[in-house]
Amino acid sequence: MNISMRDLRAFIAVAEQKNFTRAAEQCHLSQSAFSALIQNLESELGVKLFARSTRRVELTAEGKVFADSANRLLVEFALVQSEMKDHVEMRKGRVSVAALPSLAAGWLPVVLKEFRANHPGVSTELADTLSDECLELVRAGRADFALCAAGSDMAGLEAEPLCTDEFYVVMHREHPLARRKSLSAADLLNQPFIHLSHTSSVRQLLDAALHPGRIAGIMEVAHLASVASLVGNNIGISVIPFLALFQFSHPDLVIRPLKEPKIVRTIYAIRLADRPLSVAAEAFLALLKKRRSKIRSELGKDERRH
Amino acid sequence: MNISMRDLRAFIAVAEQKNFTRAAEQCHLSQSAFSALIQNLESELGVKLFARSTRRVELTAEGKVFADSANRLLVEFALVQSEMKDHVEMRKGRVSVAALPSLAAGWLPVVLKEFRANHPGVSTELADTLSDECLELVRAGRADFALCAAGSDMAGLEAEPLCTDEFYVVMHREHPLARRKSLSAADLLNQPFIHLSHTSSVRQLLDAALHPGRIAGIMEVAHLASVASLVGNNIGISVIPFLALFQFSHPDLVIRPLKEPKIVRTIYAIRLADRPLSVAAEAFLALLKKRRSKIRSELGKDERRH
């Protein structure tokens, strides 16, 4: 028992035209092939659908019953087809992104806005969280992809570099080091230092780069806003990646590039390996890559605003 | 764009099994043919439905969307199939019969009852009316077939004899002719005669057979019950077909066979030519023919009851 949409369309064509020849034309078939098709349909259903006298073709009682059903099935099927098309052409869909708070608060919304304007039917979700949780969301399939740093275990994931992010020293404007144009790791020794929590990728990177034993950490907080406040009150200094600097735009704060060693982290677009993204997610990721040059200029705008 | 139910079943099979090989077995196909089938489906829809790594098969985002639709379509289709089957096997359907009042009041209900008991899902309709209107109902498609006498214009109709119906003289028991065992046309001359209306097939047959000029018609009524009442009051006599005699079972009435000429009418099963009956109507007609031997015995029962 195998009936196709074409069979249904053919059936409906005869039912409407009441004529095999015209129905066959409508279906781009020879009349004989068409006749065979209808006969086949009748035998599959086990019912005569048409009463053919040589001069007239009419639906049988059972044919009428089937006509209603066939029409309904065709409509249903057309809806399914159009829904699939909607997804392919991104009039429908869903994109779920996990991103570092720094990206989620700065550059990402700008691109998100553009994407949403272009594809109003596609719903977008954004989870702003630390790298590890970003990766977890991707692994669990709760996010299509993540924009974050690479984690220690990247098995099953595929990471594509999106941009690099340099680290800066932030301190109070009255801090002794504030007069310097740039700073090195040696300058930070014995300075009261505000750390982010160990789970933060920033912290992990700093620990690796700056020999933690020699840094006089005096405090450990979870959120950048806390760091900014502590530094703003001159309780200590900190080292922050460029993308997070928008939280440190304050007259009392001074930002200085950290040189020697220059610390750079890479932000990746990370997704499940061997799993294609949905059409919409693919498109959104493409747009993100297309707009990646604006990452810094967007932040610039943000800083100028303060 | 031609997608078949088989395609949907195959798709659902992989979606559930998450494995082409098992799904192929489930569909009684070789794995390679199955693979081609799915690829074909994907290309027809214009979307990748499955993410195949060599080790795992999963639905893509679009595949999940399609899975819901495919399931729904299959369910819908199964319902359509079962509805068609219901009609073929007469768990559903409709039979509409037009029949002469004499049949509709006597034999027909008995067969109808049997049919309805065997096929409770099939709705039955019965129009009890004179032959001309019976034929009209059949022509208009309002009745599947009619049980009545043949009309003057039988074009487009197909008549199959069902039974014959002989005519009897009915009169009051005190009527002079009541003592006779049988009567001839000559006996009826100059007797006050109760006629049915000209539209009645009975009347037409009598007019043709009994030389109306020589019959002293004194009254013309539409319904047999009126004839019975008039005759019951000894206002006149009448000639009535056997099948209608059940209305004349009364102690005051006497029924005598009419011989010379013996008048016989034929009752036909009449339907549209070149139009098959619905399965249910065909079955009902078959049952009617099978039970036709009971036409007289049913009437006998009726008469015995009085």
Next chain:
DNA sequence: CACACTTACGATATTCGTAAGGATT
């Protein structure tokens, strides 16, 4: 190296169209 999907390719079935047949008006 075993498993699982894809590709290649010859074999098999289906489906197609032309042409002839048959029935009706």
Next chain:
DNA sequence: AATCCTTACGAATATCGTAAGTGTG
């Protein structure tokens, strides 16, 4: 004679299965 559906039959097409190819764990 014209119309319209069916049947016959060779041809085109699609589908199938075996077997080889490929990538992964």
